[in-house]
Amino acid sequence: MANKLNMRDRYKLMTRLGWETSYQPMDKVFPYDSYEGIKIKDWDAWEDPFRMTMDAYWKYQGEKEKKLYAIMDAFSQSNGHLNISDARYVNALKLFLQGVSPLEYQAHRGFARQGRHFTGEGARVACQMQSLDELRHVQTQIHGMSHFNKYFDGFHDFAHWHDRVWYLSVPKSFFDDANTAGPFEFMVAIGFSFEYVLTNLLFVPFMSGAAYNGDMSTVSFGFSAQSDEARHMTLGLEAIRFMLEQHEDNVPIVQRWIDKWLWRGYKVLSLVSAMMDYMLPESPMSWKEAWEVYFEQNGGALFNDLARYGITVPDYAEICTKEKEHLSHQVWGILYNHTAAAAIHTWMPDDAKMNWLSEKYPDTFDKYYRPRFEYWRDQAENGNRYYSQTLPLVCQTCQIPMGFTEPDDPTQISYRVSEYNGDKYHFCSDPCKAIFDFEPEKYCHAWMPPQQIFQGNCGGEGLPAVLEHYKFNLGADNMDYVGSPDEANWNLWKGLNGSVSGDVKAS
């Protein structure tokens, strides 16, 4: 009669395969997990966040992939893109492929590195599986959007753009920051802050946005990735619990990382806020509502749980609370003005959308943003669509143009400065400045798009040279939605009025 092994013990046998090396010293075999100052007394205290042997992994993931690709194939064969609400919606997908999918790839590599280099085997195996999942995400996203790429502009050179285009420097620098950090900081940055705390603010807007706007391909990806994300969240939470329980000296380090990475993540999400409130023709919820549910309520509960370790809510949370009234409008304004140099279309909202925004932002939209946006809309309708020909100063930390206002004064641009080695560095906010001030030797190296352009490292002087360097199809990838080939094609396919207005503005 076979002896019984419980799941937990069996999984330990399946994953605790290491040994104390003696022909090579352990600290040479695992050189990276001690320099950050995190103290680990006992890797055996690591609790496996999920238990999945490779055969089970292959089985479940293989089944999910089979279903997902069947749906993607059907979507392409039936020209599923014709069922979306409006071609403006597709710009949310462009932003996703340009800005988020490359981060999935970065996550794949980052988790592979931790999957090799943590001394603890349980942590390694969990990271390896997440590394594979993230490879899945980038590849299924590229495949899912491959169909859209065949019918719309703004997708076709996403990898090239991610390395170069100014607004993509926001997500890229975020993940470069995490991947150049040590393994424990990476786990706080990505495993905990991003995957656990902020993930709903990224995926719910995109996936429910897709559902509201008839994009069944993206919705299917979202559903299919849900169980992967559930595993990622448990890994992030276990990583933080483990660090906090191992040694009390770890607590202030972890707190500083949480503060830093929730802010870094929040700044990346400001692009998502504009997407939610402005790009989606049919909006499931406003940025402000999402922030309240997914950060203020859910995050609040999480921090109550972490209080027993001495972890507190970042003290800048109040800034976010004030900014939720303004964030999406300010970011949309920035994108709208700089659309000549962006591989997305922007536009001014119609009356119905403006009214929806007034309703969702009763204290701020009509007061601060509607008048400006209506003026811009009038200008555009009179043939004076404004495009900025220069790039503004961007924040040295988050790399967003300096267009945010003071938390307590929405008429005043927020602006901070630090000096390091005789040079001046500019920031959009106190937390961005604080992140720099703690590690200036790291952040002074950031690849800053405007400075790079001025130095002639982006194709030469002037916007046309830069756009050529970006490999934009001028007037197709960039500029307003109105007058774009996307609009003309959509009208043609849908038999809508205006399908004859094929004249495309060149920049």
Next chain:
Amino acid sequence: MQIDIKAKEVKPIRHTYSHIARRFGEDKPATRYQEAVLDVQAVDNFHYRPTWQPDKELYDPTRTAIIMEDWYSFLDPRQYYYGTYTMARAKQQASADQSFKFVEKRNLLDQIPTDVKQTILDYVVPLRHYEWGANMNNYQICAMGYGAAITSAAAMHGADRLGNAQYITRIALALSDNDTSVLDNALAGWTDKTQWQGLRKLVEDSLVVQDWFELFVAQNLVMDGLVMMLFFEKLEAQLVAAGASTYAMLTEFIVDWHAESMRWVDKQISVAISESEANADLLNGWFAQWTDAAQGALAPLADALFDNGSEVISSITESLKSRAAKAGVSV
């Protein structure tokens, strides 16, 4: 319906992504494999220096001494992206699972003579640690390598190695009626028994190799080439002859996996070698050096397992050399 009427107007404006069209020299449909890997890794304008390796960029082609004009020459003949990979392994694991169930249900392992069982426990089961080293090395290749083509395949290969270690663990538990002390003994053998020390040292030496392509040659070509032949061909034939044919049903996954993986490994080797003479020199040197070391490391195990241990070692070394020669290595 409106959509039917308009459908003929719904023509694609392009067929693939531009970075792929540039590689083709024209815009034409690409395969899913091509879209999944080509140019997916960032190559320019990194923001910060890695705190864990400040002398390099985050992704940096100089983490190996080989030089490639195009790192996306390292394509996978199996064309694995995540979807095709997991679906292929899902099938293989289903058939492995059936074999385990078939054998366990009928207690077929009871028919293996005790001394043969003991040989498996002493001389195959410690390989779960070898596979673990191979897992680490392939994740190292994924982490430190350059270009999404070879690094993504290395991640899958690393996952495969964890799978192999788990199949070996399952065999040990099946043979021992879930007596976990056989795994402790196997670990003790791996860390302390004289015969295993050469191989353990070889693995530990590989774990500190800094050049990721050298590591690829050492682990995936040389060490695996010899270890797989020694244990899953030569020893397995001997075990089967001694009454362990049911055991061979349980190693089928690993044996098939190795046959499949060799296609990928050999292709990477031939791509690197045909790129330049400088690359070829490096690979020839790594191959010779690691083959030498591996032969010596495996000799005590071969002596313990075979009457003609040294002949077995020379015969598997010869086969490895002729395999490597086919991939372009000067041996």
